[in-house]
Amino acid sequence: DSGVTQTPKHLITATGQRVTLRCSPRSGDLSVYWYQQSLDQGLQFLIQYYNGEERAKGNILERFSAQQFPDLHSELNLSSLELGDSALYFCASSDPGGGGEQYFGPGTRLTVT
Amino acid sequence: DAKTTQPNSMESNEEEPVHLPCNHSTISGTDYIHWYRQLPSQGPEYVIHGLTSNVNNRMASLAIAEDRKSSTLILHRATLRDAAVYYCILRDIEGDFGNEKLTFGTGTRLTIIP
Numbered sequence: 166d167s168g169v170t171q172t173p174k175h176l177i178t179a180t181g182q183r184v185t186l187r188c189s190p191r192s193g194d195l196s197v198y199w200y201q202q203s204l205d206q207g208l209q210f211l212i213q214y215y216n217g218e219e220r221a222k223g224n225i226l227e228r229f230s231a232q233q234f235p236d237l238h239s240e241l242n243l244s245s246l247e248l249g250d251s252a253l254y255f256c257a258s259s260d261p262g263g264g265g266e267q268y269f270g271p272g273t274r275l276t277v278t
Numbered sequence: 279d280a281k282t283t284q285p286n287s288m289e290s291n292e293e294e295p296v297h298l299p300c301n302h303s304t305i306s307g308t309d310y311i312h313w314y315r316q317l318p319s320q321g322p323e324y325v326i327h328g329l330t331s332n333v334n335n336r337m338a339s340l341a342i343a344e345d346r347k348s349s350t351l352i353l354h355r356a357t358l359r360d361a362a363v364y365y366c367i368l369r370d371i372e373g374d375f376g377n378e379k380l381t382f383g384t385g386t387r388l389t390i391i392p
Contacts, residue, residue, distance in 0.1 A: 169321075198378075198379065198380075200382075207384060208322070208365075210381065221379050257321075259378060265369055267322075269323065271320065272320075
């Protein structure tokens with residue numbers, strides 16, 4: 166158990182809909198990262214938040230957005246969903262005083278039908 | 279991000295050592311070498327990292343070549359639970375503070391033969 170929690174575990178929704186994925190980092194970790202894992206693209210970095218502020222952006226679509234709240238949990242919002250958005254979404258957290266290692270949650274499997 | 283090259287797959291017998299290679303010929307002086315693994319149906323898991331010297335922890339050992347252009351992750355006694363995809367990743371320690379994204383390649387799929 167990494168200490169990072171993600172909800173829900175599974176999500177099935179239809180095209181055009183909007184969903185919110187939630188992540189709670191390890192206690193004390195200030196950084197939260199979101200990654201997407203699909204069969205054809207592998208694991209790809211989406212976005213990073215550090216203590217409530219956006220710090221780095223990767224291959225995140227404009228239809229996707231995220232935020233980190235004062236209690237440090239984070240939400241990833243996916244809108245106007247398309248079939249190609251079906252993937253595993255992982256959240257990770259890290260401690261700024263650590264060695265740079267990231268701790269990943271169990272993921273949310275999103276299926277868009 | 280500097281690129282790494284790993285074999286697509288490897289097999290090893292249970293209870294024998296496993297050496298997983300990684301080439302990173304364009305590594306810079308400020309790149310740390312990180313290893314993660316992903317077990318089936320789980321999120322990636324941190325294994326080990328190093329800069330220049332060999333490193334050991336409870337999970338594995340990391341052997342880094344003197345010129346740093348390659349490294350080897352060593353599992354001393356493989357078990358069936360070590361079957362996973364292993365990723366070798368370079369991360370620039372002098373990048374913007376807080377910008378520590380990981381760039382995953384395709385990794386090496388390790389199969390353990392009972």
